[in-house]
Amino acid sequence: MILDYLDRSAPNDLHADLCIIGAGAAGIAMARSFIGSSVTVCLVEGGGTHGEESSQALYEGSASGDVPFDTAGSRMRVFGGSCTLWGGGCIPLGDSDMTPRDWVPDSGWPLRHAELAPWYEKARDFCRIDxxxxxxxxxxxxxxxxxxxxxxxxxxxxxxxxxSPVLFGEAYRDTLAHADNVTVLLHANLLELRANDTASHVTEARIGSLDGRRGRVRARHYVLAAGGIENARILLLSDSVAPGGLGNANDLVGRYFMDHPxxxxxxxxxxxxxxxxxxxxxxxxxxxxxxxxxxxxxxxxxxxxxxxxxxxxxxxxxxEVPAGIRALRDLRASLRKPVHNEGALLEARLNTALQNGPRSAASAAPPHAALHALRLGLHFGDVLRALAQKARDHPVVxxxxxxxxxxxxQAPNRDSRITLDASRDTLGLRRVRMDWRLxxxxxxxxxxxxxxxxxxxxxxxxxxxxxxxxxxxxxxxxxVHGTAHHMGTTRMANDPTQGVVDPACKVFGVGNLHVAGSSVFPTGGWAFPTFTLIALSLRLADRLRILLQACESGGLG
Structure with a gap:
């Protein structure tokens, strides 16, 4: 079912076997994989079903370093996550991307392509690729x-x-809404992960809404699936027991930030x-x-x-665009209904910010449809010639x-990092500070x-x-500029002195805390990261299913 934490009829506190923070590609993939099982899941999302400027503002922060960076304009806080804006590109990492290279310091994964291949197949199904x-x-x-x-x-x-032909928030919303063992909690922002006295076990996730409501989610296991920036921020903010944040005994949380410049x-x-x-x-x-x-x-x-x-x-x-084609484009633009929906306007703004190709010149045409129609009639031959070109699969212009x-x-670089700023957001949490270095x-x-x-x-x-x-x-x-492929801030390693999570994506030193998403990537190749992060998330879900079933049977969890 889906609950809205802004609705006072929703309970303040929730209990589940598994608490997943973040309903983007990773979180939705994991929650969906438990549907129909005996495991109860609480999927916590800070945004709603559509973009909202008030929620998006929680991503604002500061930046320095070698390349300009917009902490709020390069991701989206909404059910479906930043993949609400994605282009659908899916490709697996190559084994050469995962193998240590002697000329690339700190390169290499503790996994290989062959180990991920079965999970890539499951990711292909989740992405609805033939x-x-x-x-x-x-x-x-x-x-x-x-x-x-x-x-x-x-x-x-x-x-x-x-x-991939799907947007995950749209494709799987109804499926999760009708799942008896899954609760999706919208507008519930994670404030902190509370741990026991030794910081070896998470005891609860403190949550809050923008209208001042506060509560908690208690679970056996917790998964951070909030994105390459927010995963690190949450660990750094969770410092009431562990100075410097959970999983940060070796000062590695937030380091090794990478994008695809x-x-x-x-x-x-x-x-x-x-x-x-x-x-x-x-x-x-x-x-x-x-x-x-x-x-x-x-x-x-x-x-x-x-x-x-x-x-x-x-x-x-x-x-040079023929006059008739230019008139046709201007006419179509003038006939589009203006967008006033907050979510659609936010998506349009972020899409413009994330455009990754050369930018086209803006039209300077008159604003009235009648004038465009007149110009189109005068130059309609251009349109007929364009149709003939398109029929032959030739360029129109x-x-x-x-x-x-x-x-x-991007090369792994420990000085390319996320820290916490002194300023605070509406929830009272320290904002993120990005220092992106090449x-x-x-x-x-x-x-x-x-x-x-x-x-x-x-x-x-x-x-x-x-x-x-x-x-x-x-x-x-x-x-160069970023492409919103945030990676590396909770990197995977065999050794806690080299990374934040182990090869099973469990945070070193914290027995029931795990991380899903591209923040665990030690290196990123050039491949679009979504396909790989989904494969890793499904792999993690399978491991957690085994752990939670062992708990039910009286074994160790």
């Missing part, structure tokens, strides 16, 4: 709708990702740029392709040039430029990928590559 879509080490099986380029395997590789590497100019861009377009005839290709740096090249992993995506930049945009793995290895990777791929990709369309100045001049600051 079961016929097989996958191997670091890629789905093809082919995509359009054949990708033939690349030099010594330098570049075509990786295939699948597209992205930046425009340069521009390819050619009269045939569609030969380069079209094979990698993600939408075919205005429909999302179920499979798409990405150009990745080969493992051979990574080892030879001692770089991190990375990919490059060619985005076609429209040339001619392009002569392609922007090459890089997306990169290393020389990161900068070397950006410039090496540009050098290795720019001219080679230009050859595919008989073009000329013009690198961005920052990629060739080491004295210039790098021009």
């Amino acid at each position: 079961s016929a879509r097989g996958f191997t080490d670091g890629t789905f099986d093809g082919p995509p709708p359009r054949k990708p380029l033939d690349l030099d395997p010594e330098v570049m590789t075509n990786y295939i990702f699948a597209r 992205s930046g425009t590497l340069g521009v390819v100019r050619s009269p045939h740029v569609d030969r380069l861009s079209r094979p990698y377009e993600r939408n075919i005839r205005n429909q999302r392709a179920p499979l798409s290709a990405e150009i990745g740096l080969s493992t051979t090249a990574q080892g030879r040039h001692r770089t991190l992993n990375g990919r490059v995506h060619p985005f076609a930049m429209e040339g 001619r392009s002569e430029r392609v922007a090459l945009v890089g997306f990169f793995e 290393t020389d290895l990161d900068r070397h990777t950006y410039r090496t990928l540009t050098r290795l791929t720019g001219d080679r990709l230009a050859e595919a369309c008989e073009g000329h590559f013009e690198p961005a100045r920052w990629t060739v001049d080491a004295d210039l600051p790098v021009e």
Whole structure:
């Protein structure tokens, strides 16, 4: 069932076998996996079913470091989590991403791809990807709708990702609402995890609403599934017994923050740029392709040039838009009903902030639909020609430029970290402070990928590559930004001196506290993290089911 903590008819305090904090991809996947079992689950979410500015403001914080960072604009506090805004991209990590590399300090997972493969299969089902879509080490099986380029395997590789067609908050809301053994608690913000006197066992989760209500959830086991930033913040805030926060005996909580930095590497100019861009377009005839290709740096090249992993995506930049097409676009825009819903407006604002491709020029057309219709009639021949082009699967608007945009793995760096700020939010909790830092290895990777791929990709369309100045001049600051793939702040390791959680995602030193999500990633490759974090969450759920059933049988939990 679903309860709203703002509704006074909901109880102040709740009890369950398992308490999961955060109803994003990880939390929903875990809660759903217990439906129909004897385990009772309380899924605690700070937001509601739609975005709300008052809840979103709880994510505000401060930032410093090498790259600008918006702590509130890069995630969403709502049932469904930040995946309310995601594009659906799913791809497994490659074993090379999980293996220690001698040129990448603190790299390597205590797991391998083969150990995650069964959970990737379950994640594929949860994401509602066609079961016929097989996958191997670091890629789905093809082919995509359009054949990708033939690349030099010594330098570049075509990786295939699948597209999930669902938003988890929408897809599984009714399922959880009708589950007898699952309680979803909305607008219940976690204030602190309280522990016993030795901080070896969590005794309760203190919760509160923005209207001043306070209560607690008591459970046998607890899982933090609140995202790559908030997981660390919650542990740091839970310091009433453990100085510095739960699981932080070795000062590792919040450290090793990673994202997938992205930046425009340069521009390819050619009269045939569609030969380069079209094979990698993600939408075919205005429909999302179920499979798409990405150009990745080969493992051979990574080892030879001692770089991190990375990919490059060619985005076609429209040339002059014919008057009729411009009028049609303006007419459609003018006929759209204005959005006044708070949730929709918030989603639109965050989507704009998280746009990861080159930005299109804004239309300066007159605001009246009648004027657009008149312009459309005068230039309707442009529309007919465009329809003919679309029927032949050709670009509607001619392009002569392609922007090459890089997306990169980030090197693990203990000085890239989350701490607590002195300022407090509406709940009275210390806000997060982000210090996002890059290393020389990161900068070397950006410039090496540009050098290795720019001219080679230009050859595919008989073009000329013009690198961005920052990629060739080491004295210039790098021009990259985040992509809201928050990772690493509660990293996984075999040794508590190297990480916050063990390979089973249990917090070192705290017997009944676990972490789900990309905050446990020791390294991130270039792969979109959602597919892997769901696989890890389902793996954790299976382990907790065994532990909780052992408790019921009188064994150790």
